Amino acid sequence: MKIIRIHNELLGTYGDRGNADVLAYRAGLAGISTRVIDVSYRDAIPHDGDIYLLGGAEDAAQILSCNALSGGSLHGAVEKGAVVLAICAGFQILGKSFYANNNEVRGLGLLNVTTVPGTQRYVGDIKIHSDLLGIDLTGFENHGGKTLLGAGAQSFGSVVVGHGNGESGVDGAVSGNIFGTYLHGPVLARNPEFADLLLSRAHGSPVKVDDPLADHYAALRLRLVK
Amino acid sequence: MDQRSDREPHTRLVRPTVAYSKGMENLRLAIAIAIAKSAGFLSKSLGRGSGETLPGRVLLTLCPNAIELLSASRVIILVSGTNGKTSTTKELVTQVRTVGTVVTSGSGSNLTRGVAGALMQDSVFAVLEVDELHLPSVVAATNPALVLLLNLSRDQLHRMHEVKRVASRWHEMCKSADPSTLFVADVDDPFVNYAITGAASAVRVSFGAASGGRHPDGAVCPSCGRYLDWIEGKYHCECGLSNEYADHTYESGSAGYRNFVLASIAADMVGVHNSISNIALRTDYRGMERATEKVFAGVKARLRLTKNPASWTEALAGVVGDNVILVLNAREVDGIDTSWIWDVSYANLAGKKVVVTGERGADLAYRIHVEGVESTLVDTFDEAIALFGLGSVEVLAAYTAFFGLVNR
Numbered sequence: 249m250k251i252i253r254i255h256n257e258l259l260g261t262y263g264d265r266g267n268a269d270v271l272a273y274r275a276g277l278a279g280i281s282t283r284v285i286d287v288s289y290r291d292a293i294p295h296d297g298d299i300y301l302l303g304g305a306e307d308a309a310q311i312l313s314c315n316a317l318s319g320g321s322l323h324g325a326v327e328k329g330a331v332v333l334a335i336c337a338g339f340q341i342l343g344k345s346f347y348a349n350n351n352e353v354r355g356l357g358l359l360n361v362t363t364v365p366g367t368q369r370y371v372g373d374i375k376i377h378s379d380l381l382g383i384d385l386t387g388f389e390n391h392g393g394k395t396l397l398g399a400g401a402q403s404f405g406s407v408v409v410g411h412g413n414g415e416s417g418v419d420g421a422v423s424g425n426i427f428g429t430y431l432h433g434p435v436l437a438r439n440p441e442f443a444d445l446l447l448s449r450a451h452g453s454p455v456k457v458d459d460p461l462a463d464h465y466a467a468l469r470l471r472l473v474k
Numbered sequence: 475m476d477q478r479s480d481r482e483p484h485t486r487l488v489r490p491t492v493a494y495s496k497g498m499e500n501l502r503l504a505i506a507i508a509i510a511k512s513a514g515f516l517s518k519s520l521g522r523g524s525g526e527t528l529p530g531r532v533l534l535t536l537c538p539n540a541i542e543l544l545s546a547s548r549v550i551i552l553v554s555g556t557n558g559k560t561s562t563t564k565e566l567v568t569q570v571r572t573v574g575t576v577v578t579s580g581s582g583s584n585l586t587r588g589v590a591g592a593l594m595q596d597s598v599f600a601v602l603e604v605d606e607l608h609l610p611s612v613v614a615a616t617n618p619a620l621v622l623l624l625n626l627s628r629d630q631l632h633r634m635h636e637v638k639r640v641a642s643r644w645h646e647m648c649k650s651a652d653p654s655t656l657f658v659a660d661v662d663d664p665f666v667n668y669a670i671t672g673a674a675s676a677v678r679v680s681f682g683a684a685s686g687g688r689h690p691d692g693a694v695c696p697s698c699g700r701y702l703d704w705i706e707g708k709y710h711c712e713c714g715l716s717n718e719y720a721d722h723t724y725e726s727g728s729a730g731y732r733n734f735v736l737a738s739i740a741a742d743m744v745g746v747h748n749s750i751s752n753i754a755l756r757t758d759y760r761g762m763e764r765a766t767e768k769v770f771a772g773v774k775a776r777l778r779l780t781k782n783p784a785s786w787t788e789a790l791a792g793v794v795g796d797n798v799i800l801v802l803n804a805r806e807v808d809g810i811d812t813s814w815i816w817d818v819s820y821a822n823l824a825g826k827k828v829v830v831t832g833e834r835g836a837d838l839a840y841r842i843h844v845e846g847v848e849s850t851l852v853d854t855f856d857e858a859i860a861l862f863g864l865g866s867v868e869v870l871a872a873y874t875a876f877f878g879l880v881n882r
């Protein structure tokens with residue numbers, strides 16, 4: 249299984265590189281061999297990845313990364329059914345447009361969402377309920393953008409604590425195998441079930457990993473974020 | 475090594491002492507200081523806190539422009555940066571004391587009130603550690619002779635938001651500072667280099683190629699937003715931002731060494747004799763790294779402050795023993811978001827006896843677990859230390875945990 253970590257030097261503000269490490273570690277426990285491929289800004293994006301990861305970024309870095317991806321390199325992989333997890337700035341990049349350095353920037357259009365400047369900076373612990381997983385997830389959010397879902401777009405979860413997409417009471421967006429969310433922390437470290445969902449989608453059959461320390465950590469965060 | 479010969483210190487930086495102009499304002503200031511001092515004394519004798527920030531707070535309440543008034547008659551030197559503020563300030567105080575009386579702020583009181591508190595005592599010099607976000611207002615209020623800018627990297631993002639945001643504030647600060655204010659800066663850090671491009675007078679210091687390689691947060695030019703290509707610690711942007719040119723070039727070295735060199739150059743600028751030529755002679759700069767030895771329950775502990783990816787990486791590289799305790803908290807000054815722990819590699823702890831504790835110990839235990847480092851997770855530091863018998867242990871502790879242990 250190929251895990252592609254996209255532009256971590258640009259999209260890695262919130263420890264986002266950890267999501268790839270967690271996926272590789274859990275896949276290993278499940279007996280699936282993986283390779284984490286770091287693709288930097290100067291590199292071409294491989295088309296044969298199984299899971300693509302995009303993380304958080306400061307404004308200038310977000311614009312650079314979006315420009316590098318705008319050639320359509322990610323679209324091909326998505327059409328082949330690859331799994332994509334995009335956090336914070338990465339999530340905004342996948343939408344139709346976002347704001348960075350006070351300018352509107354055209355996104356990749358892989359998710360039917362638009363991001364506009366928020367009424368405040370959304371900073372703090374966040375807890376959401378995911379219908380897809382049937383559980384609560386925790387993370388930390390730190391963003392100035394407010395994301396609006398387009399017609400027919402599906403959110404990733406409903407907000408229990410924090411802000412998510414802004415004041416709408418929901419967080420993120422899901423379309424097929426593409427997941428966007430404002431939860432960092434990194435999100436897969438704090439939510440092992442979510443990591444296993446992505447592995448299952450990429451593997452084509454259910455992956456359930458047993459790692460008591462991961463479960464202990466996830467449960468602790470769920471109890472403490474309120 | 476530095477190519478320049480010894481020369482006369484920058485005497486222009488030593489400002490003449492001017493007597494306070496008489497008037498109501500100074501009477502008000504004198505009364506405010508008297509009240510603030512007795513408030514501090516009272517607070518200390520009642521055992522309320524350290525009594526360090528209270529007098530400054532009282533002073534600023536009674537006399538909001540106290541910092542301006544108290545700065546006018548002395549040479550103000552400010553030190554700021556994400557890492558190494560306290561140890562660099564201490565070193566600079568030691569050196570500047572050889573040429574005049576110095577007041578300084580106590581460690582951990584680097585906000586405006588700490589600055590005000592420090593300035594209540596008379597002196598020729600004031601050497602003050604200042605928080606990154608408070609630096610612009612302190613520069614405006616004190617009109618410093620010299621500002622030493624160490625580095626900027628990710629730290630307390632819930633408060634700082636972005637490294638670039640802090641750099642932009644510093645850039646504006648350099649632009650609006652008095653032209654006589656001299657900025658001494660480590661230009662290997664592109665954020666610091668960008669900040670001083672706004673300064674009228676600056677001394678650029680570089681530690682050459684391979685000074686730890688690429689800045690961990692330096693993929694984008696803070697000046698123009700272009701992608702910044704790094705070759706062995708050197709960067710050059712099309713907009714002109716580069717560390718290929720510097721006024722002083724030194725060999726690369728540990729963070730402690732670099733801060734010692736920067737402190738010595740700053741000391742030279744304010745008239746400390748031989749401070750630059752002494753750089754090559756000094757070997758004890760390792761002591762500048764914030765490590766403290768202490769015995770807990772019979773176990774000899776070497777404590778190191780670790781508060782962000784840069785300082786963790788530096789501290790982990792210094793771990794030589796086989797016994798390690800890691801302590802992670804996430805209070806306001808620690809940074810309430812722990813996600814950065816994933817940007818540090820703990821691989822060199824593999825095979826050692828590692829015990830993890832702190833309010834966010836579980837975050838760290840799981841993070842190192844994924845990197846193949848297994849640990850014992852316990853609730854308290856006392857439980858952790860009890861696991862080491864009567865031996866010795868290296869303790870890497872987050873901000874509040876570190877000071878909690880040092881002050882125990």
Ligand SMILES: [Zn+2]
Nearest residue numbers: 695698711713
């Ligand atoms: Zn540039």
